[in-house]
Amino acid sequence: MNGLVAIVTGAGGGIGRASSLKLSQSGFKIVAVDFNTATGEETVNLISAQGGEGIFIQADVSKEEDVERYTRAAVDAYGRIDVFFNNAGILQKFSLLEDLDVSEFDRIMNVNVRGVFLGLKKVLKVMNAQGFGSIINTASTAGIRAEHSMAAYTASKHAVIGLTKAAAIEYVRKGVRVNAICPGGVDTALTQSVPMMMQESGYMPEEFPNMRIGRFAEPTEIAEIVVFLASDKSAYLTGSIIAVDGGLTL
Numbered sequence: 001m002n003g004l005v006a007i008v009t010g011a012g013g014g015i016g017r018a019s020s021l022k023l024s025q026s027g028f029k030i031v032a033v034d035f036n037t038a039t040g041e042e043t044v045n046l047i048s049a050q051g052g053e054g055i056f057i058q059a060d061v062s063k064e065e066d067v068e069r070y071t072r073a074a075v076d077a078y079g080r081i082d083v084f085f086n087n088a089g090i091l092q093k094f095s096l097l098e099d100l101d102v103s104e105f106d107r108i109m110n111v112n113v114r115g116v117f118l119g120l121k122k123v124l125k126v127m128n129a130q131g132f133g134s135i136i137n138t139a140s141t142a143g144i145r146a147e148h149s150m151a152a153y154t155a156s157k158h159a160v161i162g163l164t165k166a167a168a169i170e171y172v173r174k175g176v177r178v179n180a181i182c183p184g185g186v187d188t189a190l191t192q193s194v195p196m197m198m199q200e201s202g203y204m205p206e207e208f209p210n211m212r213i214g215r216f217a218e219p220t221e222i223a224e225i226v227v228f229l230a231s232d233k234s235a236y237l238t239g240s241i242i243a244v245d246g247g248l249t250l
Helices: 014-025 037-049 064-078 102-130 151-170 194-201 219-230
Strands: 005-009 029-034 054-058 083-086 133-138 176-183 241-244
Touching (some): 005 102, 014 029, 014 083, 029 037, 029 064, 037 054, 054 064, 083 102, 102 133, 102 151, 151 241, 176 219
Parallel strands (some): 005 029, 133 176
């Protein structure tokens, strides 16, 4: 996969950073996209330190002009987009649906759904013109089942799965594959913040994810699935919704 180009959103940490590094190790040039400039640039520095190549683009994925800018930057820098890891997303504050502020609902939907939609819209246009490409959207186990006190997040991740299937069927004969991963518990800064968020909300959900395998996933374990979906080894997969959850949704 030497010389291929991958855009990764949410590249500043967690699954996004781990996947950026794994893709780089596999020979990809990386366009690392993140809202946080410091962490995004740190990812590119880590890529360079391991002998890879990449650029950083600061962007708010919920803004069309920013998504257009990171897409254009990838084409301007490298002339193509082979892989798009449409990964950026945020968690909501724990709340019963009746207590969920409209502003919080909008915040989650803007990043998790609008951001994924805009990424698909802009990158699919490039890949369609190329006649090839692989897109991996980050959904969640919350896209397969409901999570207690996370109605907005659950709705947003169900929407990501819907967008994945819609894009996959539209481009199935155009050389472009679109799949989604559904991580369960992953040991990232995002999930490490959950206990504090619950404490701040003053509400304890009745159910917690049951890590059937006995532990959280490492971000690198999710990254291995991303690299697989980015490669020709997954050439017959499109529209697939892949649970990477240690048996959580069994």
